[in-house]
Amino acid sequence: MATILVLIVTLSWLTPYFLSPVNFANIGVAVSVTAIMAFVATIVLVSGGLDLSLGSVVALSGIALGQATAAGFSGEIAILAALGVGLGCGLLNSALIIGVGINPFIVTIGTQFLFRGLAHAWSSGGGNAILVQDELISFLGNGRFLGLPMPIYIMLLVLLAVYVLMTFTRLGAHIYAIGGSESAASRSGVSVGRVRTIVYCTSSVSAAIAGVVLVGITGAGISVAGMGSELTVVAGVILGGTSLMGGRGTVGGTVLGVIMLGVLNNGLTLLGVPNYWQIIVQGLALLLAVLADELRRKARERR
DSSP: OHHHHHHHHHHHOOOOTTSHHHHHHHHHHHHHHHHHHHHHHHHHHEEEEEEOHHHHHHHHHHHHHHHHHHHHHHHHHHHHHHHHHHHHHHHHHHHIIIIIOOHHHHHHHHHHHHHHHHHHHHTTTTTTOOOOOHHHHHHHHEEETTTTTHHHHHHHHHHHHHHHHHHHHHHHHHHHHHOOOEEEEEEEEOHHHHHHHHHHHHHHHHHHHHHHHHHHHEEEEETTTTTTTTHHHHHHHHHHTTOTSSSOOHHHHHHHHHHHHHHHHHHHHHHHHOHHHHHHHHHHHHHHHHHHHHHHHHHHOOO
């Protein structure tokens, strides 16, 4: 929180446009796609897992949405198709990780390339954007309710759902237990395979939701959409205090991590900093997040 306040004060001093209500709304929309995935990624990391296929699922679900509308289906059916693609991606990840027993890092790196390749193939080789002009989908990306952009409402709904899940449900308790010690959780009667399957399917569905929102914002399904966003997601979650080793973390912390990255990127844009410096800053943020997590782990071990 202190870091965010320092950023806000500094950027307010450097540029007069930062503190405007319009800019805060812009920040909310800009972080919404990443935040939707990051809130659910908190669940994945707390369980001791990892999902690096998120950005590719964003693209593949967006292409599915575009193809469905191009085929004449309604916005509602197209959204269901996109979510179905996300669920299928999650089932494949969970089958390889849980059913076969492959390391989640290896699996989701592999499916990251697989899903991205499918998105390129499904969009005629990746060279064409699939325009989406459905009113419902456009409203989800660019509409407003009570003055606030719809992506912010969708982001807040996902945040609320994850908070309730992790705080008040038995499933949330099981997720923490598995992340703390999978063997101990199994001996206590927790169905580890079932819980992990739910976790990875939920992760991919969150990426599909993000894909729907992104298509609504841009007006098109694009096969390169979401490229690299999985690393920004992981950075935001770790900056929020969630451990890479599992068993510890809160979605409230992730909110702060995502806000910090969003404010930083927005400030750099307002200051006219070249895009490559923004990429460098994101890389440094990820490195600092991992370093902070390692320092926290060593501090706990010394106690």
